[in-house]
Amino acid sequence: MDSESAVDLLVRAAENGDASQVTRLLDEGVPVDAPKPGGRGLTALDIAVRRGHTEVVRVLIEAGADPHQAMHEYGEFTPLTSAASNGRTEMVAILLDAGVHPDTPCRDGNALMFTVTSSAGRTEIVDLLLDHGSDIHLLTRGRTPIEWASAAGKPQMVRHLLSRGAVPTAKAVRVARTWGNNNYPETWPEFEKVIDLLRAAGVDTGTAP
The missing domain is CATH 1.10.10 (Arc Repressor Mutant, subunit A)
Incomplete structure (x- = not known):
C-alpha cells in the first residue's frame, strides 16, 4: 500500500470513529499528522475533532498528533476552536488536558470568542476555558x-x-x-x-x- 492510500485509510477511520482501526494503522507506521490527500490540509485529528470522536482524538494525541495544528489550508481553525464552536465540551476538555492553551489563536479568533458567539456555544465550555487560564478580557x-x-x-x-x-x-x-x-x-x-x-x-x- 502506498503512503497516500495509507493516510487516506487513517483519515477515513478517524472520520468513522473507528479507534481500533486508527490504532492499527498508526502501529503500522502511518504518519499521525499527514494531511488527507486532496483534503485542504485536514488531518485525521482535525476530522475526528469535527466529528466529535473523542476516543479517536485520545488515540491520535497519545500517538503524537499535534493538538495545536492549524486546520484547513488557510488556518481558519485549530482543533480547540473547532471543538469550542461546535459545542463539544468533552473534546474541549481533552484538548486542554493535552496542553493546548485556551487563548491560542487561529486566523479567525480564539476558543472563547467562538464559544460565546456560536449557536452551539455552551456556558460549560466557557467555564473550562476560563478555569484553564483563558483571559475573560x-x-x-x-x-x-x-x-x-x-x-x-x-x-x-x-x-x-x-x-x-x-x-x-x-x-x-x-x-x-x-x-x-x-x-x-x-x-x-x-x-x-x-x-x-x-x-x-x-x-x-x-x-x-
Whole structure:
C-alpha cells in the first residue's frame, strides 16, 4: 500500500470513529499528522475533532498528533476552536488536558470568542476555558468576549460572563444595539435582553448611543 492510500485509510477511520482501526494503522507506521490527500490540509485529528470522536482524538494525541495544528489550508481553525464552536465540551476538555492553551489563536479568533458567539456555544465550555487560564478580557479584533456575546445577541452568554467577572462596557451596549437593529432585527428581543443585563450590571447606556 502506498503512503497516500495509507493516510487516506487513517483519515477515513478517524472520520468513522473507528479507534481500533486508527490504532492499527498508526502501529503500522502511518504518519499521525499527514494531511488527507486532496483534503485542504485536514488531518485525521482535525476530522475526528469535527466529528466529535473523542476516543479517536485520545488515540491520535497519545500517538503524537499535534493538538495545536492549524486546520484547513488557510488556518481558519485549530482543533480547540473547532471543538469550542461546535459545542463539544468533552473534546474541549481533552484538548486542554493535552496542553493546548485556551487563548491560542487561529486566523479567525480564539476558543472563547467562538464559544460565546456560536449557536452551539455552551456556558460549560466557557467555564473550562476560563478555569484553564483563558483571559475573560482578552481583546480579539478589538472586542472582549462580553462584547462579542453582545454583538451576537446571546443573553445567556452575557449573563454567564458577568457571573464570571467580565466587565460590562458601553461598547457592549453599542454593538448590541447596532447589530440587533441593523443585522438581526428578527431577533431584536434577544438583544434587548442583552442590553438589560448590561444596564443591570451598571453600564450607563446613555453613554452608548
